[in-house]
Amino acid sequence: MSTWIAIGLTALGCYAVKVAGLFVPEGALRRPFVRRLAALLPVALLAALTAQQTFADGRALVLDARVAGVLAAAVVLVLRAPFLLVVAAGVVVTAGVRAMGG
């Protein structure tokens, strides 16, 4: 049930901001601070989420096969490989390290 609550809230919230962008008068979102903040919020959230989903096991921080996988993804990313290869590198290396008992 609580999963459905989360889904409902997310669906409503995400749709509301999409609609708001199409209807809101220009001035409201034109302020430089607001625009800069909107551009930086995803940076903060994505960075925190990447780190947590790499190192978190529940509420503990651990080093396991995911670290190797995400590092591999980062290397592939630096080499300017397409999205597919980045995700594939993360998955394959994680699975490989785990299969070797890591």
Add this chain to the structure above:
Amino acid sequence: MVRDALGVGVAVGLSGFAFGVTSAGGGLTLGQTCVLSLLVFTGASQFALVGALAAGGSPFTAAAGAFFLGVRNAFYGLRLSQVLALPRLLRPFAAQWVIDETTAVALAQPTRRGARIGFTVTGLSLYLLWNLTTLLGALGAKAIGDTDAWGLDAAGPAVFLALLAPMLRSATERAVAGLAVVLGLGLLPVLPAGVPVLVAALAAPAVLLLKGRRDGRAPGDVTGEDR
């Protein structure tokens, strides 16, 4: 142009598949996974939500994190409403397709007609593709059983990293990302699940305010009555 469109399609299809797998692997049912893609239709928010729920977060903190990631779509909508000049009655229907990819395609067109066609074609095809690949991913996850053994728990952070990397253009972005990582990991053991990500989001206004102060601008220029 066709190559770009194909590239976008392949990337979206793959992340849809990865989302289906991640969501099913995180314990959501097939129905819940598909409803998310149908009704939310903004990838980063969906990944964040299922990640937070899988980690044991409350529905409210999980939804809040997903919501803040979706806020950028409001700014896309602002640009698009000028470029597309949609009638008011159409806007609630067009809104669901206001995402990173449709905005990029529509804004790249030289004419209003081109922008409208680009937005509609990209929106419709990505919506169908995203939902189809979500379904396939969720079914696939059920079929293979233990998704962690296949390393699929690394798909989420790899997707986030791939989305994040192009945003790290200047020192400001890197400072925000670095502070957010420290807050997100440092607070993880001490705050309830889902909350550390929300606190980490404060890295954005914090760095902006510090930067505004260091650049010696009058506080009014940077923050004004926003606070």
